[in-house]
Amino acid sequence: MVTLYGSLRSRTLRPLWLLREMDAPFEWVPVVQAYRIGDPSAASAPVNTASAAFRALNPMAQVPAMTDGELTLTESMAITLYLARKFGGPLTPQTEVEEALTLQWAFFGDSTIEQPALDILIVNHRGTVDTEQGRATIDAARKALQQPFARLDAHLQSRPWLLGDRFTVADILLVECVRFAMYDTVAFAEFAALRRWLEACRARPVFTQLWAERTAEPDRYA
Numbered sequence: 682m683v684t685l686y687g688s689l690r691s692r693t694l695r696p697l698w699l700l701r702e703m704d705a706p707f708e709w710v711p712v713v714q715a716y717r718i719g720d721p722s723a724a725s726a727p728v729n730t731a732s733a734a735f736r737a738l739n740p741m742a743q744v745p746a747m748t749d750g751e752l753t754l755t756e757s758m759a760i761t762l763y764l765a766r767k768f769g770g771p772l773t774p775q776t777e778v779e780e781a782l783t784l785q786w787a788f789f790g791d792s793t794i795e796q797p798a799l800d801i802l803i804v805n806h807r808g809t810v811d812t813e814q815g816r817a818t819i820d821a822a823r824k825a826l827q828q829p830f831a832r833l834d835a836h837l838q839s840r841p842w843l844l845g846d847r848f849t850v851a852d853i854l855l856v857e858c859v860r861f862a863m864y865d866t867v868a869f870a871e872f873a874a875l876r877r878w879l880e881a882c883r884a885r886p887v888f889t890q891l892w893a894e895r896t897a898e899p900d901r902y903a
């Protein structure tokens with residue numbers, strides 16, 4: 682049985698979204714990021730990334746983590762790709778070409794989009810957009826995202842989803858990097874096809890349900 686450890690306010694959303702789209706069986710073990718907790722070592726604290734039992738599972742002390750029998754996996758993209766292959770179906774790459782393109786978009790997201798997009802998310806989350814430091818961070822992130830967003834927009838002008846006519850794990854992995862930047866409309870201003878794809882991914886019923894649950898999850902714990 683697959684067991685997924687994590688929180689909704691984290692990259693755990695990637696494998697969780699896929700599992701729910703596939704209607705696959707799994708166990709869910711909530712693990713909160715330690716930085717969200719006042720005293721993560723208190724007896725009353727929820728299980729968190731600093732808890733000894735969780736660190737034994739992932740010495741990086743990060744979520745998500747996943748176990749399946751003897752296998753323990755960390756890294757949200759590796760977990761999500763493993764689950765796609767394990768459960769199969771239309772969200773999974775069907776050919777070597779689709780497999781290669783899925784890896785391409787996953788590496789593209791991880792190496793070029795995730796960090797600047799995360800910078801935008803953090804500045805917005807902290808409410809520091811209008812500070813000098815916040816503006817500098819946003820400006821640098823927009824510059825870093827310009828070329829990858831242009832590349833992605835050009836690709837999406839002639840197809841609804843990354844692999845063509847159907848939504849797949851590739852869309853989940855990449856949109857879950859792009860989404861971090863959605864608070865900054867300027868970064869998306871020139872890219873209508875990219876905006877259309879982002880909205881189409883976010884409009885999927887599984888995602889809207891997940892987003893409601895994620896929003897209800899506490900941001901901070903005592």
Ligand SMILES: N[C@@H](CCC(=O)N[C@@H](CS)C(=O)NCC(=O)O)C(=O)O
Nearest residue numbers: 691692714715716730743744756757
């Ligand atoms: N590259 C890793 C990054 C994992 C990561 O940074 N997880 C964050 C939440 S999204 C975390 O658990 N942080 C724990 C902490 O800082 O206490 C992945 O994709 O799984």
